[in-house]
Amino acid sequence: MSTNKTARLHRMVMEKHVCPYGTKSKWLLERHGYTVDDRWLTTREQTDAFKREHDVATTPQTFIDGERIGGYTELRAFLGKPLPDKDSTSYKPVIAVFAIAAGLALAVSHFAFGNAVTIRAAEWFVAFSMAILAMLKLQDVEQFSTMFLGYDLLARRFVPYAYAYPFLEAGAGILMAAHALNWLSIPVALFIGTIGAASVFYAVYIQKRDIKCACVGGSSNVPLGFVSLTENLFMIGMALWMIFRP
Incomplete structure (x- = not known):
């Protein structure tokens, strides 16, 4: 797998809260051969400003080749590992x-x-x-x-x-x-x-x-x-x- 792929990840990493979906997003990107530009949102004010700037409701947010992929769910779908529908049946x-x-x-x-x-x-x-x-x-x-x-x-x-x-x-x-x-x-x-x-x-x-x-x-x-x-x-x-x- 190529090692020159890069992704930019914006995720919440605060003193009292580290977003689990951000951590999982970073791991998932690295697992798929991406070098991650890991950008921390360390305060609520910084997080809110990021959401307003990019017109998004949640973090983390992943960008690849300048294109916003989305949050953890969208990232999994982009990488070919979509989460099952919450209403789908399973044994x-x-x-x-x-x-x-x-x-x-x-x-x-x-x-x-x-x-x-x-x-x-x-x-x-x-x-x-x-x-x-x-x-x-x-x-x-x-x-x-x-x-x-x-x-x-x-x-x-x-x-x-x-x-x-x-x-x-x-x-x-x-x-x-x-x-x-x-x-x-x-x-x-x-x-x-x-x-x-x-x-x-x-x-x-x-x-x-x-x-x-x-x-x-x-x-x-x-x-x-x-x-x-x-x-x-x-x-x-x-x-x-x-x-x-x-």
Whole structure:
């Protein structure tokens, strides 16, 4: 990559505030082979004057070959790495949950039995996934309940269930991880998993609705569909396994 490319970057670097987008812009430019003329805006007055001069609302601002590229978002687009649309759907959050749960399950199994791949690791994977997903929902129960009411069949008829769901999922997951109070955790997991699976199947495959899932919290952009159904089938499968396992 050529090393004679230059860019001028104006960003806020103050005693009590260093703009994170400015720092990321500088790193991104350098990563793409630009020599950065890094110009600091060190006071609020200097920043406001810069905005007025260039008729912009925000900083940082990047200039390349005398042309203003724009802020961090515009710079990423210019460099061929546009940020995803904030309203676009993505499975990344749920993939991250399942990956971390799998890693934890394998690690604990290796510690407990000297072997990462065991039946107990599979049980822990499901239990840890339930607990992590519940934790994400519990970050904002109000927002979660609003999204959940958009498709859950029971919550639509009994609103308190939407608020109780993440607590039920967390409790069942934690108890199942410990194999404690099976008389409580198994029916809870079986109940919420069955209702959840039926709700997702009805909304996605019968009504053909294109909506977002509340499975990783109320602010997620995970589409309601196969992955959402899988979460509930995991709970059902775990409950049935614990009932009928040898």
